[in-house]
Amino acid sequence: MTHRIRPMTAQDIPVIARWMVQVSLWQRYGLDEPKARRQLEAALQNDDLLLVVDVEDRLSCGFTWVMPQGGFGRAYLRLIGVHPEQSGQGLGAALLEATESAAAQQSAALFLLVSDFNSGAQRFYRQHGYQQIGAIPGYVLPDVTELIFWKRFTE
Numbered sequence: 001m002t003h004r005i006r007p008m009t010a011q012d013i014p015v016i017a018r019w020m021v022q023v024s025l026w027q028r029y030g031l032d033e034p035k036a037r038r039q040l041e042a043a044l045q046n047d048d049l050l051l052v053v054d055v056e057d058r059l060s061c062g063f064t065w066v067m068p069q070g071g072f073g074r075a076y077l078r079l080i081g082v083h084p085e086q087s088g089q090g091l092g093a094a095l096l097e098a099t100e101s102a103a104a105q106q107s108a109a110l111f112l113l114v115s116d117f118n119s120g121a122q123r124f125y126r127q128h129g130y131q132q133i134g135a136i137p138g139y140v141l142p143d144v145t146e147l148i149f150w151k152r153f154t155e
């Protein structure tokens with residue numbers, strides 16, 4: 001399986017929005033296709049860091065969105081996702097590594113929030129050197145605590 005990581009374009013957005021709504025995490029946060037499209041279009045307009053991964057002829061199977069100063073003035077990983085049919089094959093790891101390399105050009109650290117119930121993603125981030133440094137109860141959904149994770153790029 002060969003994959004390619006590249007910057008997101010406007011053509012990727014409807015494709016991504018279509019599979020994002022199949023991800024149970026984002027269903028719980030009330031995401032629908034128009035909202036997903038609006039968020040990604042705004043991010044693209046804003047010149048945020050947006051990467052996608054293509055797997056052979058399947059385009060936009062995964063993506064990351066980083067707001068360059070969205071985490072206490074440092075880079076903030078707003079979203080990362082891999083198509084449910086493609087998860088567990090290393091695409092998330094490849095995307096995260098490419099995203100970190102790009103973010104590290106401008107930021108000494110990368111922050112992110114992860115839901116308390118999303119133990120798979122927490123394991124994924126810890127495997128990549130992220131540490132929990134805080135928690136915000138009820139920040140987005142009243143019954144969910146958002147865990148604050150970060151990774152420092154420089155000692």
Ligand SMILES: CC(C)(COP(=O)(O)OP(=O)(O)OC[C@H]1O[C@@H](n2cnc3c(N)ncnc32)[C@H](O)[C@@H]1OP(=O)(O)O)[C@@H](O)C(=O)NCCC(=O)NCCS
Nearest residue numbers: 025079080081082087088089090091092093120121123124
């Ligand atoms: C988290 C996510 C980006 C990881 O991408 P991936 O391509 O599946 O990850 P990789 O194949 O590189 O790494 C697999 C690791 O991810 C973790 N993981 C999290 N969710 C997983 C899933 N549904 N399937 C497989 N692995 C998952 C595990 O730690 C796994 O490692 P392990 O098998 O040693 O326990 C992806 O599963 C996803 O899009 N999940 C839904 C959205 C989400 O939770 N995003 C993060 C919060 S915004």
